Amino acid sequence: MKKLLLIGAAAAGYVLGTKAGRERYEQIRRHSSKVWNSEPVQHGVHEAEGVAKHAASAAGSKVADAASTAGSRVAAKVRNDDDPSTSTPPPSSAGPGVN
Known part of the structure; x- marks a missing residue:
């Protein structure tokens, strides 16, 4: 080869x-x-550009939505971690089997 x-x-x-x-x-x-x-080729080029721009815009919107959702989840998690009434107590420091 x-x-x-x-x-x-x-x-x-x-x-x-x-x-x-x-x-x-x-x-x-x-x-x-x-x-x-030539006209037919340039017409195809312009159509392809339009399709690519539309696809890029749609992808950008999806990424923005996903980032917003992730940010909201992180913010909610941080708020819950700061609230002592929602946090779980730390594990006991006593040895196993000790109540």
Whole structure:
């Protein structure tokens, strides 16, 4: 597998390094630029951006809600720990079996 990758990289370097390879590279670059800037592709790009923004917004709302809930739980726990009427007595320091 590594040999195949090395051979492929060497071949690509050779082709791109030659004059004919450079001309072909420029041709491919021009064509890909035309495709990228075409109306259907840009329409798809804008739709994908909208979907991504919506998903990010929804995820952000869920994270904010979870953080708020966790904060409320921690605050309630701290309040309960500060109230001596709700705390449990510490274990007896007497030995086992001693009442």
